[in-house]
Amino acid sequence: MTSTPAPAAPPAPFDLCERPAPVRAFLPDLINRVLAARINPGRVFDLELPLGQVAEGFQAMDERRVIQGPAATLAHRAARHTAPGWYPHQRGDWNPPMNPQYNFEGQVALVTGAASGMGLAAARAFAQAGAAVVLTDLNKDAVQNAAKDLTDAGHQAIGVVCDVTDEDQAAAMVGSAVDTYGRLDMAFNNAGIQAPPSDAADESAEEFDRVNAVNLRGVWAAQKHELRQMRTQGSGAIVNCSSLGGLVGLPERAAYHASKHGVIGLTKSAAVEYAPKGIRINAICPGVIDTPMVSDMLEGQADAMAEILKQQPIGRLGQAEEVAEAVLWLCSPGAGFVVGVALPVDGGFTAH
Numbered sequence: 001m002t003s004t005p006a007p008a009a010p011p012a013p014f015d016l017c018e019r020p021a022p023v024r025a026f027l028p029d030l031i032n033r034v035l036a037a038r039i040n041p042g043r044v045f046d047l048e049l050p051l052g053q054v055a056e057g058f059q060a061m062d063e064r065r066v067i068q069g070p071a072a073t074l075a076h077r078a079a080r081h082t083a084p085g086w087y088p089h090q091r092g093d094w095n096p097p098m099n100p101q102y103n104f105e106g107q108v109a110l111v112t113g114a115a116s117g118m119g120l121a122a123a124r125a126f127a128q129a130g131a132a133v134v135l136t137d138l139n140k141d142a143v144q145n146a147a148k149d150l151t152d153a154g155h156q157a158i159g160v161v162c163d164v165t166d167e168d169q170a171a172a173m174v175g176s177a178v179d180t181y182g183r184l185d186m187a188f189n190n191a192g193i194q195a196p197p198s199d200a201a202d203e204s205a206e207e208f209d210r211v212n213a214v215n216l217r218g219v220w221a222a223q224k225h226e227l228r229q230m231r232t233q234g235s236g237a238i239v240n241c242s243s244l245g246g247l248v249g250l251p252e253r254a255a256y257h258a259s260k261h262g263v264i265g266l267t268k269s270a271a272v273e274y275a276p277k278g279i280r281i282n283a284i285c286p287g288v289i290d291t292p293m294v295s296d297m298l299e300g301q302a303d304a305m306a307e308i309l310k311q312q313p314i315g316r317l318g319q320a321e322e323v324a325e326a327v328l329w330l331c332s333p334g335a336g337f338v339v340g341v342a343l344p345v346d347g348g349f350t351a352h
């Protein structure tokens, strides 16, 4: 009796971000064809590599022979490796610390939504610049793991569970920072959620409330309790996370954009109130940044990535680390005369 061999396991998805591999040699053409929409951006791209044509040394570098994924995502990631000068931190030949002028030794930074995306990048950047960091997030495991990664690397950090929609939790989060490190010097109020696109005439009140509860009320609650601590110190810097959605309108985005416009109003009013008390408050307005929020939003939207790339004057998406750079600058003495701004970090999107 012969037994049928088990089918081969499907190849693991190939992540070009993680592994700059020789396959990139095949991809510049893919980028152009996706951008020119000759390949449907949402099509799952499944390429058996003709490794026979590749130099032997290349084969030794990577034994995987299949790449898979939505064509637009692959093209975008390939662009990082094929366009000279883009994303130098991913070429592996670049020393990644933040701007070495920043020295936040002896200072305490708090970041909301620190388990992922821009919040995580900012928390890491603050830690690399010497600050003790309070990472807070709804996601308990992720925020505690992120804090542990930082302490394992020799930084000072704690992970605190906090749902910013609950003002008591926001107060407790600031309390944890002060109990642990004795003060609070900088805060990045970043936690936010996306809203699914909706005709403005059909959006439910529940969805409007859900988005505004996190994106606007959450920033309000965090800022309120941070200010209570900072005003006792007579110093501090707060950066609130708005969005390009705080600066412009877009179809089917009314609730999200309302929340992000609200963040700018909150920021400006508190900024003029607290500037005389030694506390600077500003907002950042990220454009389209390559974070889990954006990949989740684009999932299942076949043409969306190629369309979004076409709209970016800079020709690519932003990186979470580039937003973190702006946050650290706004918190630094270098931005000592910058108060109440809504700073676009958007590759030129709002300059249109």
Ligand SMILES: NC(=O)c1ccc[n+]([C@@H]2O[C@H](COP(=O)([O-])OP(=O)(O)OC[C@H]3O[C@@H](n4cnc5c(N)ncnc54)[C@H](O)[C@@H]3O)[C@@H](O)[C@H]2O)c1
Pocket (backbone or CB within 6 Å): 112, 113, 114, 115, 116, 117, 118, 119, 136, 137, 138, 139, 162, 163, 164, 165, 190, 191, 192, 193, 194, 214, 215, 218, 241, 242, 243, 244, 245, 285, 286, 287, 288, 289, 290, 291, 292, 293, 294
């Ligand atoms: N990614 C973009 O293109 C983009 C563009 C403009 C603005 N933004 C804004 O930037 C911020 C961060 O976005 P991201 O792309 O890094 O997203 P992300 O989804 O990667 O991270 C958001 C984090 O916030 C946390 N969070 C969600 N609800 C929370 C709550 N109620 N309390 C505490 N934490 C909560 C999540 O658990 C997650 O860790 C958000 O405010 C978002 O609206 C994002």
